Structure formats: C-alpha cells, structure tokens
C-alpha cells in the first residue's frame with residue numbers, strides 16, 4: 001500500500017514539474033512578472049547580463065540615471081541659498097520646480113546625454129486649429145529646444161494645420177479625429193486618443209510624452225527641468241491660500257473621479273502634464289476607462305478629464321510638481337512668486353470658439 005502511494009506521488013510530481021516547465025517556456029517572454037523582475041524603470045539594477053538578455057530594447061532604464069559629462073562648468077550648488085519665498089519640495093519629497101531651484105546649464109546637460117525623444121499630444125478640433133500657429137512657432141523657440149520633439153496634432157481639419165518651419169530633430173505628425181458637437185467631448189477624448197496612439201505607435205517613437213492645450217503660447221524656456229517619470233503642473237487658480245476642500249475636484253461619490261472633501265494635495269491643470277511614455281500610458285488608460293465607466297453610469301466629471309487626472313495623481317503621486325510658471329493665463333495678473341511665465345493660455349471667446357457655445 002505504502003509502495004503504491006509513493007509511486008503515485010512520484011508520478012504526480014513528475015507531471016507537475018513537466019506542466020510548470022511547459023508554462024515557463026510558453027509564458028516567459030510574455031507575462032509581465034518577468035519584465036517586472038528584470039526591467040524596472042528606476043530601481044537599482046545589479047545584474048547587467050540578465051537585463052541585456054531580457055530587456056534588449058528597454059531604454060527606460062537610462063532615464064533614471066542623472067549622468068553628467070566630466071568638465072562641465074556651472075556654479076557650485078549651495079545648501080543654504082535658494083528660493084525662500086516658496087516651497088520647493090512636496091511632502092512626498094518630490095521637487096516642486098520654480099525658477100531659481102535648478103541650474104539651467106547643468107540640468108540641460110544631464111538630460112541631453114539621455115537624448116530622449118519627446119512626443120507632444122495636442123488636439124485642435126473645430127475652430128481650435130486657429131491656435132496652432134502661435135503654439136507651434138513659440139514651441140520652436142522655447143519648448144525643449146535642445147531635444148528631439150514630435151508634435152502629434154489631432155484634428156478634424158487637416159488643411160488648416162499651418163506649415164511651420166521646424167528645427168532639426170523636430171517633426172509634426174497629423175492624426176485625423178472626428179468633429180465634435182460638445183467641447184466636453186473633445187477634452188475627455190484626449191485620454192482615449194492618447195491611449196490608442198501610445199498602443200499603436202508612440203511607444204516605439206517616443207520616450208517622454210507631454211499632453212498640452214493648444215490655446216497656449218510659450219513665452220520663456222520650458223526646459224529639461226520639467227522632465228520626470230510623471231510631472232504635473234499646479235493650476236494657477238489654486239496654488240496658494242486655497243484650502244483643499246475648495247479645490248474643484250469631483251465631489252460626487254457616484255463618479256469615478258470622486259475625491260472626498262478632506263483629501264487632496266494640490267489642484268493640477270490638465271492643460272500641461274507629462275512623463276515617461278509607459279507611466280503616461282498607465283495614467284491615460286486608467287483615466288480613459290474611468291471616464292467610460294462614468295459615461296455608462298450617466299455621469300460626467302465636473303472638469304472632465306482634469307477631474308480624472310486629479311484623482312489619479314492624488315493616489316499615484318507625481319515625481320515632479322511644476323509651478324504655475326509652466327501654465328499661466330493671459331486672463332490673470334502675474335504674481336510676484338512667478339518669476340518667469342513659460343507658457344500662458346491666451347484669452348479666447350469661449351462661446352465663439354467652442355462648438356456648443358461653451359456651455
């Protein structure tokens with residue numbers, strides 16, 4: 001009796017081992033567990049041979065490194081001097097970026113050696129194509145000028161996309177999207193178009209992605225200090241002296257963008273934000289799915305995709321928070337703590353420019 005059951009156990013063990021072997025061989029290149037173990041983005045990696053073997057194309061690892069070439073001349077950093085009128089670190093220890101918190105020469109040199117490809121997704125649907133000329137022309141003067149940039153313009157009106165002269169290493173790619181009856185549809189659809197386009201091609205064409213409003217004009221350098229795994233910009237209207245319970249987050253628990261009244265860090269704008277392509281993918285896919293879920297339940301978040309973005313960033317903290325220097329507005333007087341306006345939203349006639357008259 002004992003002899004038989006030993007044999008049984010042996011046979012079962014052999015079958016199990018064989019099964020595990022087959023599973024390993026068929027899945028080892030696909031399941032995310034293996035990628036996760038061997039190809040993390042920022043974690044310190046020790047076994048270079050393993051990485052080469054399993055992640056031959058994975059460049060994301062490079063972007064965690066902050067290398068500098070020998071011989072670069074820049075001012076000595078101080079532990080005593082810096083901006084004292086504003087806070088330049090979040091309470092989760094991420095940089096809060098203001099003019100005066102970085103050295104342009106040093107930071108550009110660091111990011112230049114990574115030589116990243118940067119994608120910008122911008123929608124110009126309906127009458128919004130009129131904003132493209134200034135957006136692109138000023139972008140060529142001030143937006144990551146030492147890096148490779150491709151502007152992905154999503155439009156229902158290709159012939160109205162202006163021909164702009166671009167510097168070397170910079171491109172425009174036009175992608176057709178349907179027209180819309182409501183402006184809310186357009187802003188919400190940004191999460192969908194970003195998700196789909198990353199899946200179809202952006203992953204192979206870009207290392208970083210920025211999402212931007214087209215009614216924006218660059219006025220000063222928007223440089224590599226803005227780059228990180230996930231960078232979000234403080235909304236100019238709520239960046240100081242506003243209790244979080246007054247932030248215009250989505251407050252109805254029925255919406256997937258819901259944030260309880262006593263929670264929240266900052267209010268971020270959806271008009272400028274960016275990060276590594278894969279981190280952006282996680283974000284846009286999540287927000288797209290959440291807004292679809294809302295639509296099924298017959299609810300639209302208070303500030304559309306901006307509400308979903310704010311909820312995501314509350315529970316998945318950004319690795320850099322950019323000051324409102326990175327998105328000001330021509331509607332508002334510039335505050336003394338804003339030393340440089342890098343981008344500003346232009347004044348527009350909402351009811352004239354939007355399909356449903358801005359309602």
Ligand SMILES: CC(=O)N[C@H]1[C@@H](OP(=O)(O)OP(=O)(O)OC[C@H]2O[C@@H](n3ccc(=O)[nH]c3=O)[C@H](O)[C@@H]2O)O[C@H](CO)[C@H](O)[C@@H]1O
Nearest residue numbers: 123124125128183186187213214215269270271303304306
């Ligand atoms: C400064 C700021 O925080 N801006 C946000 C705010 O209003 P805004 O008044 O800035 O929104 P907006 O009218 O500029 O729309 C956002 C963007 O969507 C695109 N667009 C919109 C409508 C249209 O018919 N065609 C078109 O192409 C275009 O790229 C535009 O820049 O709220 C919106 C959502 O409610 C977005 O979150 C914006 O990012």
Ligand SMILES: [Mn+2]
Nearest residue numbers: 213215271345
């Ligand atoms: Mn706008």
